Amino acid sequence: MTSTTLDRGRITARVPLQVQETLAMAADMIGATVNQFVVQTALREAERIIEQERVIKLSARDAAAFLKALEHPLPPNKKLKAALRNYQSSSHDQTGTLDWAPQAKRV
Numbered sequence: 001m002t003s004t005t006l007d008r009g010r011i012t013a014r015v016p017l018q019v020q021e022t023l024a025m026a027a028d029m030i031g032a033t034v035n036q037f038v039v040q041t042a043l044r045e046a047e048r049i050i051e052q053e054r055v056i057k058l059s060a061r062d063a064a065a066f067l068k069a070l071e072h073p074l075p076p077n078k079k080l081k082a083a084l085r086n087y088q089s090s091s092h093d094q095t096g097t098l099d100w101a102p103q104a105k106r107v
Contacts, residue, residue: 011039 015023020034027037058066076084 013038 023038024034027034030037032040
């Protein structure tokens with residue numbers, strides 16, 4: 001069975017009458033239905049939030065410090081060396097996969 005229509009989800013919300021009236025007024029002002037207005041506005045805000053959470057904004061000073069740390073990293077400490085040894089000892093199989101399992105959390 002093939003579908004020629006796009007898969008769709010459904011969103012419903014119960015809101016106070018005053019909120020519904022405000023949304024309807026705004027939708028009317030731009031020539032949209034309440035549903036179109038709510039979806040478009042919610043989508044725009046969702047995209048803004050996602051972008052805000054994904055992008056790291058640094059001051060010029062912080063960006064310079066970050067780049068300096070990348071260019072001149074600190075020498076490896078004991079934990080990093082141990083992690084590398086552990087990785088190397090478990091990555092000698094020829095399958096190209098890493099056999100990894102989480103370790104129990106120390107309390």
